[in-house]
Amino acid sequence: MKSYISFALALIFCSTIYPQKKAFTIDDLYKIKNVGAPVVSNKGEMIAFTVTDYNLSKGSSNSEIYVMKSDGTDIRNISLSEQQDYDPIWSSDDNGVYFISTRNGVPELFYYSFEDDKTSQITFIQSGVDAPIISPNGEFVAFSTDVYPSCGDNENCNKEIDSATSNGPIQAYLADHLLFRHWTDYSSGKYTHIFIYDLIKHKYVDVTPGKFVSPTFMLGGGVGYNFSPDSKELCFVSNHDPHPEASTNADLWIVPVTGGSAIDITKNNKAWDGWPIYSPDGKYIAYRTQEIPNYESDRFRIALYDRMSKTSKVITEKFDNWVDDFKWAPDSKSIYFTGEYEGYSPIYNIDINSEKINEVSGEKSIFGFDISPNGKYIYYLARSVDKPGEIYLLNLTNDLNIEMTNFNKQILDEVDVRPAEKLWIKGSGGDKIEVFIVKPHDFDPNKKYPLILNVHGGPQMQWMDSFRGDWQVYPGAGYVVAFPNPHGSTGYGQKFTAEISGDWGGKVFEDLMDVTDSLQNLPYVDKNRVGAMGWSYGGYMMNWFQAKTKRFKCLASMMGLYDLKSFWGSTEELWFPNWELKGQPWNSNDYEKWSPSNYVKNFSTPALIITGEKDYRVPYTQSIEYFTTLQTLGIDSRLIIFKNDGHWPNYIKSMPLYYDAHLDWFHKYLGGKAAPYDVKKMIENLER
Secondary structure, three states: HHHHHHHHHHHHHHHHHHOOOOOOOOOHHHOOEEOOOOOEEOOOOOOEEEEEEOOOOHHHHHEEEEEEEOOOOOOOOOOOOOOEEEEEEOOOOOOOOEEEEEEOOOOEEEEEEEOOEEEEEEEOOOOEEEEEEEOOOOOEEEEEEEEEEHOOOOOOHHHHHHHHHHOOOOOOOOOOOOOOOOOOOEOOOOEEEEEEEOOOOEEEEEOOOOOOOOOOOOOOOOOEEEEEOOOEEEEEOOOOOHHHHHHHEEEEEEEEEEEEEOEEEOOOOOOEEEEEEEEOOOOEEEEOOOOOOOOOOOOOOEEEEEEOOOOEOOOOOOOOOOOOEEOOOOOOOOOEEEOHHHHHHEEEEOOOOOOEEOOOOOOOEEEEEEOOOOOOOEEEEEEOOOOOEEEEEOOOOOOOEOOOOOOOOHHHHHEOOOEEEEEEEEEEHHOOEEHHHHHHHOOOOOOOEEEEEOOOOOOOOOOOOOOOOOHHHHHHHHEEEEEEOOOOOOOOOOHHHHHHOOOOOOOHHHHHHHHHHHHHHHOOOOEEEEEEEEOOHHHHHHHHHHHHHOOOOOOEOOOOOOOOOHHHHHHOHHHHHHHHOOOOOOOOOOOHHOHHHHHHHHOOOEEEEEEEEEOOOOOOOHHHHHHHHHHOOOEEEEEEEEEOOOOOOOOOOOHHHHHHHHHHHHHHHHOOOOOOOHHHHHHHHHHH
């Protein structure tokens, strides 16, 4: 009896000292602060970065600029605005920080001075400023903005045309060529151009005039242009192909900072070239490149353009995965880069002469980094499934990693943010398939739980050991969540990535069936309560599941492709279906073979369908066609259309409903916890 009382007291003591964390909810997702990638000052003494807060009840967010010393001390907010402040850039003398702010309605360039603790507006462009960079000598700022090509540098011209069309919503769009709309916007006769603003003379110059988009759009952002070390020229990326909707042939161009004729320096490569960065010594321009024309998922390599010999060579041929972000070492002898590898994106270093590659960061998911001027330290932003992004310091002299920021400590102390486990499963052709698994809150190995299989889009991308709402909201509601990397995923060699093209419902489907078999045999998974969800290509796979298997209790298809023939005729980037489905509907059988719409007689599984009315990548009519079919067949289905969203719902305004709708649907068919909010009520609030 005495020992029992002692044990009970010990439990009480432990629960007092180490209180039980609560289950993760949708509300908790929007309490997390989103920390941006670090930007090191020119002298290496300071670091700038952004922090974004969310207000779920108001459906709003606020991004602000922070700075700290390079040792992680003296963290402070320097923007203090209720609007969006982002893209911090150090002035050449480190006496201040340039950044973009929407505090006056449109994004403009501002400058914060440390000397007088004041912020001033630098640019005044009605069309707004995007992706600014400062020249090394501190005299120029380059930025991109959307203009009418006939206007050139005449800001008033753009104002007059905008004024003439601002008497209400546009009633019609006229197009004489394709790519007249892209992602969520119609071009309306405008083109993205690069302007250079002289900070001394206060003059603007359009250095990329004409009917071309410069820089070429890059999904997820990236380096579109850069100044030479002597601040005399700008290298930028632009696609001048007469049919840019079907071509990935972006090239690198060089133009003087004063404007004039641009020179194409990569015209011999008919595939994509971009992301130019000059070496500190000025000898080279490093850039990312692909070798196969019109294949947007060809392997991304690093190439060097020798400015003296005017020749290029690829230096990362030995790296059989995609190169992402990269930066020169200060001595110009090597390059640091992040590369996708088996569910992570570590930092690597490559010697530009020997082409020897070394991993320097360890197994981490890194989303941006910068290097100290002395080359001894790397500052990087990293996330893991159980930890939101924070900034870390890597000491290259002793390989020591130090966490520098901890903005999410409180929520991690209070809320059960679940880690991921990894499994390797034998898939199609005997290839190994990596699967991440997150177990539910208060997991009991003696119980059985419903399972949600989450299939990624792209289709050429990888799920990573990285924080994401999906990996926490559903486990918090009592589900096991599994996210696999089947054929087509990046990070497992380019051959593995390429095998999905022309085989959309083949090896990937086999992989996912093998994965589901293995997951259903786990002792804690209830094999009778398994559902699946997916976005974009993942949404397509849900529709393919509908056509090819009855093993799932319910499906959730987001922005998914349903009828491949009509998809080809309504999407905007035609190079994608042309490559992935091996031609056009009239000369390729893939549109018939892999289209879920051709297997309607097999449909029977209840399906939640979510789409965006402004999705021009996978037009929302694909979801309407699918919903119409299910309803006509009498199959339980629900359609949600976000009126103001494209291929991704707005993170703060629409994603809460996205999560709530999924929880409601999964609860209905899999028996997990019910949605915390009423879906219809949330839609009413969204309308208001």
